[in-house]
Amino acid sequence: MIEDELRDVFARHEHLAPDARTVLAGIEQGYRRRRRSRLGLRAAGASLLVVALLGGSAYGAGRIGGSKAQPTAGPAASSAPAPGKPVNLLVLGSDARQNAANEAARSDIVAVVHIPANHEAAYVVTIERDTRVSIPADPGSGHAAATDKINAAYAWGGAQLAARTIEQNFGIHVDATVTFDFLGLQQIINFLGGVDLYVDARTTSIHVGYDKHGRLVTPFVQGSGSLRPVPGVTPVVYQVGYQHLQAWQAIDFARQRILIEGAAKGGYARDRHVRQLIQAVVKRIMSDHVLDDPAKLQKLIDVVQKSAALDTGGSTLTVLAALAGGISTIVGIGAPGTTTADSRFEVLTADGRALLDAVKGDTVDAWVAAHPDLIDVNH
Amino acid sequence: VTYEEFVNSRLPALLRYATMLTGDPHSATDVVQETMIRVHLKWSRVVRSGAPERYVRRMLTNVYLDGRRGSWLRRVVLHADPVEPPAVRDHAESAAERDRMWSMLAGLPPRQRAAVVLRYYEQLTDAEIAEVLGCAVGTVRGHISRALATLRAELAPTRTAGGLS
Numbered sequence A: 001m002i003e004d005e006l007r008d009v010f011a012r013h014e015h016l017a018p019d020a021r022t023v024l025a026g027i028e029q030g031y032r033r034r035r036r037s038r039l040g041l042r043a044a045g046a047s048l049l050v051v052a053l054l055g056g057s058a059y060g061a062g063r064i065g066g067s068k069a070q071p072t073a074g075p076a077a078s079s080a081p082a083p084g085k086p087v088n089l090l091v092l093g094s095d096a097r098q099n100a101a102n103e104a105a106r107s108d109i110v111a112v113v114h115i116p117a118n119h120e121a122a123y124v125v126t127i128e129r130d131t132r133v134s135i136p137a138d139p140g141s142g143h144a145a146a147t148d149k150i151n152a153a154y155a156w157g158g159a160q161l162a163a164r165t166i167e168q169n170f171g172i173h174v175d176a177t178v179t180f181d182f183l184g185l186q187q188i189i190n191f192l193g194g195v196d197l198y199v200d201a202r203t204t205s206i207h208v209g210y211d212k213h214g215r216l217v218t219p220f221v222q223g224s225g226s227l228r229p230v231p232g233v234t235p236v237v238y239q240v241g242y243q244h245l246q247a248w249q250a251i252d253f254a255r256q257r258i259l260i261e262g263a264a265k266g267g268y269a270r271d272r273h274v275r276q277l278i279q280a281v282v283k284r285i286m287s288d289h290v291l292d293d294p295a296k297l298q299k300l301i302d303v304v305q306k307s308a309a310l311d312t313g314g315s316t317l318t319v320l321a322a323l324a325g326g327i328s329t330i331v332g333i334g335a336p337g338t339t340t341a342d343s344r345f346e347v348l349t350a351d352g353r354a355l356l357d358a359v360k361g362d363t364v365d366a367w368v369a370a371h372p373d374l375i376d377v378n379h
Numbered sequence B: 001v002t003y004e005e006f007v008n009s010r011l012p013a014l015l016r017y018a019t020m021l022t023g024d025p026h027s028a029t030d031v032v033q034e035t036m037i038r039v040h041l042k043w044s045r046v047v048r049s050g051a052p053e054r055y056v057r058r059m060l061t062n063v064y065l066d067g068r069r070g071s072w073l074r075r076v077v078l079h080a081d082p083v084e085p086p087a088v089r090d091h092a093e094s095a096a097e098r099d100r101m102w103s104m105l106a107g108l109p110p111r112q113r114a115a116v117v118l119r120y121y122e123q124l125t126d127a128e129i130a131e132v133l134g135c136a137v138g139t140v141r142g143h144i145s146r147a148l149a150t151l152r153a154e155l156a157p158t159r160t161a162g163g164l165s
Helices: A002-012 A020-060 A150-170 A182-192 A247-255 A266-287 A294-306 A316-321 A350-361 A364-370 B003-022 B025-041 B043-048 B052-069 B071-078 B091-098 B100-106 B110-120 B126-133 B137-164
Strands: A087-094 A107-115 A121-127 A132-135 A146-149 A176-181 A195-199 A203-210 A220-222 A227-229 A234-238 A241-245 A311-313 A329-334 A337-339 A346-348
Touching: A002 B100, A002 B110, A002 B137, A020 B003, A020 B025, A087 A150, A107 A150, A107 A266, A107 A350, A121 A266, A121 A350, A121 A364, A132 A150, A146 A150, A150 A176, A150 A350, A176 A182, A182 A247, A182 A266, A182 A294, A195 A247, A195 A266, A203 A220, A203 A247, A234 A247, A241 A247, A247 A266, A266 A329, A346 A350, A350 A364, B003 B025, B003 B052, B003 B110, B025 B043, B025 B052, B043 B052, B052 B110, B052 B126, B100 B110, B100 B137, B110 B126, B110 B137, B126 B137
Parallel strands: A087 A176, A121 A329
Antiparallel strands: A087 A107, A107 A121, A132 A146, A176 A311, A195 A241, A203 A234, A220 A227, A337 A346
16 A cells, blocks of 8 residues: 555655754754844844834924924923933944845944933934044954944944944944844835835936836946946936835935935935935834834834844843933934045044034034034925 | 753654655755754743644744745755765665655655655644644645645556566
């Protein structure tokens, strides 16, 4: 009977089973690696949640966004939570997709999220990725100290080295780091069903276009410093105005650096778009009532935890948990910088240095009040 | 039962089960490793199920079935450690390759194969198989009868020839 033959064929192949001891070693190794990253993911989930909560109170107060920020006045001042210590989160965004598999991902987005001691606002301060800094030696990777672009720190020594670079150059104490990549962010936005944002400068995608058959095709070939259009392919263009963007569009928009119209140099313009996207995501979470709905909230946390690119270091959870509530505004600011004479680097202007000094000394409220033209306009 | 006790007593049997499912030791290693990493991470939940052995067999089966759709395979490839040197093929393994029934099992759809292995190797009842596969008992019987029909049909020509000689 065929049943007996099956029993027999299985029995005859039992000897193929791998040796348990060898497999055990692989299990232990995988377990340790995954447990580490899971701890990181859980912290990242918490940080997103807290960011959302921050945004929640901001939205509830109807005061989200830069131009309306009035840090020195307003009702929030009277109902302020117990003041604590200022908190700085270093947020690093890497565009892993652009890199070949064997090339270390650089952090193309470098942002310090500063929460003043009164915990009333969150300032998202981006630093252009080509900004020249001195990067300390990294014992872990054996990399010697060097002067280079700020995004090299992440490539050499991960978030840890990036945090030490921020501390050494700007005297800003980094309480926690959060690392994301665009793919993970796309999954989050996908869960939210897209975002609504105001495109403030006509932006042409160098990554996504359509050919005559309606197929998605890369519209440009990137050479060293050159950009060559692919014949017969029309790139996707993001027009100025209020737009509803699907997840892939939102991410594609925020990734663009080269073909953004306007006076701002590419890296600064992209940083601005990323800050706007962060605001839009927080706004979407609020308007969707995700936070009021435990089931939706759980799903959102699941999505964040599944976007495996997210990772945090150290004591993020405790630091962030202390911040829940209280924050009434999120203000985006790009640290002003200028290109060096040899065009190799960006360096902070006097305003830029003053801004980072303000972050260090927890006086950003005053800096913002004195530089209303340098903070993001909230559309 | 602790995780260590469970591993010590159950790992060889799980490896044999995975070998029957996947048909080769390397895939079996991957499936078992992926399963046991998850088991270790979620051990308290596994214990709370009340029947760790059944719970883990179900997890392993799911890893195998998901893998056939591509996910663990991709994950293994993406996060792969340095590749081990290929195992030396011995006589028994070459003999295994010649075993027609064994190679025909590889052609079965994953769910059918799992059902066949669970009944004829793990000696489970149809109700227990239904629990492992998360489907109805009738579905299990359907899987198995279709699998047996396929195997019979493929074996038939040689049978006939053998009978005439």
